[in-house]
Amino acid sequence: MKRPVLLFMLLLAAVLFAGTLRARSRSLISGTVIDARTMEPVYLADVFLSNTTLGCATTDQGRFSLSDVPLGTYEMVIHHIGYEPKIVHVDVLTAKQLDLNIEIDPRVLPGEVVEIVGTKEREWNRYFQRFNKALLGETGNAAQCTFLNPDVIRFNEDGDVLRAASDSVIHIRNDFLGYQIGLIIQSFFCSGENKKYQIFPMFRPLQSGDAEQRQCWRKNRFRVYQGSFRHMLAALYHEHLDDEGWELYEVKHVAGKIYTWGSTDRVREYEPLIRDSDFPELKEVRFDGHYMVLSSFIPRKTDRFIEKAKQANFIQLELFEPSFFSMSTDMALIDCLGNIHTPYAFTLSGYWGIYGVADMLPFDYVPDNPDNTPAGSHEDDEQGQKP
Secondary structure, three states, rough: OOOHHHHHHHHHHHHHHHHHHHHOOEEEEEEEOOOOOOOOOHHHHHHHHHHEEEEEEOOOOOOOEEEEEEEEEEEEEEEEEOOOEEEEEEEEOOOOOOEEEEEEEOOHHHHOOOOOOOOOOHHHHHHHHHHHHHHOOHHHHHEEEEEHHHHHHHEEEEEEEEEEEEEOOOOEEEOOOOEEEEEEEEEEEEEEEEEEEEEEEEEEEEOOOOOHHHHHHHHHHHHHHHHHHHHHHHHHHHOOOOOOOOEEEEEOOOOOOOOEOHHHEEEEOOOOOOEEEOOOOOEEOOOOOOEEEOOOOOOOOOOOOOHHHHOOOOOHHOEEEEEEEEOOOEEEEOOOOEEOOOOEEEEEEEHHHHHHHHHOOOOOOOOOOOOOOOOOOOOOOOOOOOO
């Protein structure tokens, strides 16, 4: 008897959410890209906002224009063959036009570049497999991603530590989500299960004349969004965590990655976690400690937590895979879509820890359920996958 009530609450939340999206303020970012040495305009430089689909190429006068930019903070990337990539932090916190003058430096000659390592083909392939797993993640979506120019990646292995670098944009085709991703790697490090990288991705939606394929991409994007950390933050922003079936527990962190919890640790009041910020349309997340999240959006697939679940009387934990998160910064700004506007603000583990680039959606993706099925429904795990 509770299902119709929950469904109504979910649909009502979706209607309110859509209204918030329509009301979001937009801004225009324009400017000129010039050569730092000659002070001449740079033609056909790629200019994009990292983690979005918003990008363009400069004109013969070096001009660019990015319209319809939601309020927030962004990393703007300027890239051109023969120049060093330029990363510019942009605060778009009021609905106004920004006009920027950006200088980019010519790249040093190849003979002056310090070579990271020269590897044989077999060694390179081994390094690439580690890199592929760490970067793309360990969900099934990674198998449907293809590196289009893997030869531009250089590796350096020191014991168990693998580092990667590239002077070129790395192009990845994600056939599951329907994006081609241009990736600039600022740094990449992995050791054992630990990984840390700073990347600047640009998303370009794939085009298809097949209506069935386009519908599959819509379904797959929504399925990836459901149960993600971004989804949880969006629900927290709108104060819909309970309505959408999220359960949040405060946990204790002991001895490395071991967590302990009790059934009385469920968080019921969310006001201490999130509050209004000084910036319009952004909210501030601030907390200490570690939290565990359970959600019906994530079906349980392993048995590793069942014994602890029984000991703690966590009946739900036998069904759903838990995720853990903590803060790495003093606070973080988030928007109504659940996007994080403070770099490196959170540390994730558990189910969310296996996510990677293969599961990334652009900041400007708006959740869209093409089937209008109740959120959290997993009646067919293969739905949305086009053969």
